[in-house]
Amino acid sequence: MNFGILGSGSWGTALAKILTDNGQAIHWWNRSETAIAQFRLRHHNPQYLSSARFDINKLFLTTNVEEVIAKSDTIVIAVPSAFAIDALGKLDRNIFKGKKIVSAIKGILPQENILLNDYLKKEFDFPLEDYFAVLGPCHAEEVAAEKLSYLTFTGVDEATTATIAGYFETSYLKTVLNKDIYGVQYAAVLKNIYAVGAGIAHGLDYGDNFLSVLIANTADEMAGFLRKAGIINAEVGYIDHDKSRLQVHNNYAASVYLGDLLVTCYSLFSRNRTFGNMIGKGYSVKAAQLEMSMVAEGYNASQCMYLINKTIGADMPVADTVYNILWNGLPAQAAFRQLEDALI
Numbered sequence: 001m002n003f004g005i006l007g008s009g010s011w012g013t014a015l016a017k018i019l020t021d022n023g024q025a026i027h028w029w030n031r032s033e034t035a036i037a038q039f040r041l042r043h044h045n046p047q048y049l050s051s052a053r054f055d056i057n058k059l060f061l062t063t064n065v066e067e068v069i070a071k072s073d074t075i076v077i078a079v080p081s082a083f084a085i086d087a088l089g090k091l092d093r094n095i096f097k098g099k100k101i102v103s104a105i106k107g108i109l110p111q112e113n114i115l116l117n118d119y120l121k122k123e124f125d126f127p128l129e130d131y132f133a134v135l136g137p138c139h140a141e142e143v144a145a146e147k148l149s150y151l152t153f154t155g156v157d158e159a160t161t162a163t164i165a166g167y168f169e170t171s172y173l174k175t176v177l178n179k180d181i182y183g184v185q186y187a188a189v190l191k192n193i194y195a196v197g198a199g200i201a202h203g204l205d206y207g208d209n210f211l212s213v214l215i216a217n218t219a220d221e222m223a224g225f226l227r228k229a230g231i232i233n234a235e236v237g238y239i240d241h242d243k244s245r246l247q248v249h250n251n252y253a254a255s256v257y258l259g260d261l262l263v264t265c266y267s268l269f270s271r272n273r274t275f276g277n278m279i280g281k282g283y284s285v286k287a288a289q290l291e292m293s294m295v296a297e298g299y300n301a302s303q304c305m306y307l308i309n310k311t312i313g314a315d316m317p318v319a320d321t322v323y324n325i326l327w328n329g330l331p332a333q334a335a336f337r338q339l340e341d342a343l344i
């Protein structure tokens with residue numbers, strides 16, 4: 001396969017490292033000519049994961065997104081969800097014809113309040129059969145440090161999903177297969193919202209006991225939303241293992257659902273937790289955003305999911321609380337005092 005990567009942030013850099021560690025050459029889009037020049041000189045991304053070294057001979061770096069797409073048969077999209085339409089919106093409608101797309105986006109596209117696959121279908125008539133998603137409890141910083149991690153690759157075409165996943169198998173990265181395109185993407189969106197909530201709780205000086213109750217409730221809240229949204233196999237305690245580790249049923253306790261929720265809520269690498277912690281300590285939303293050098297997906301996601309849930313109708317007191325703090329100016333301490341009585 002010829003891989004192209006759109007996005008040069010920490011997650012895009014981590015995925016590029018995995019592929020090139022396996023000897024795969026990649027075409028890679030970066031917005032900045034200056035960053036590309038530094039990359040070629042220093043053999044690492046000057047802005048993100050600078051400890052990850054690259055064989056520069058395996059990188060074809062360019063600011064031309066059309067060139068990356070034309071020279072690749074499998075395109076990994078790893079731009080923040082808020083910027084995805086800016087990156088893709090002016091492209092020719094037929095540019096993705098005959099291509100495979102792997103989404104590494106962990107959010108809703110806020111301008112249209114839809115998942116990436118629905119946007120690609122709407123704007124490019126891109127078939128779901130050629131769309132895949134890579135998700136899981138996998139911080140880019142730990143990939144750079146080559147700490148053992150797991151990624152879940154999701155697609156309705158089982159054979160192609162397995163083939164794509166195989167390119168990412170390394171000594172420090174194991175892959176799991178899954179067919180739940182919508183469920184895993186919604187779970188990835190929700191866990192970012194809940195991580196903001198966990199960060200707010202920490203900033204408000206709640207202890208570990210409360211945090212464990214909060215996260216347990218968010219896990220139940222996430223499962224409730226998935227069931228209401230039609231993800232009927234979001235169940236616990238059932239894994240169908242075969243030789244390719246394909247999860248025919250969607251075990252909700254698996255890494256891509258509950259595991260990703262836990263690490264995003266607890267890890268110090270979590271930008272959403274960090275963002276929430278600032279809010280809990282009294283930062284305004286704008287001040288917290290300016291303080292951070294990376295995008296906290298949970299901010300836009302909280303509004304997107306609030307609007308989506310008006311149709312779904314799931315009971316989501318934690319997500320609603322985060323939304324009201326971030327978008328309606330409800331004081332964090334007062335909001336969490338109200339939330340305390342809703343937790344079980």
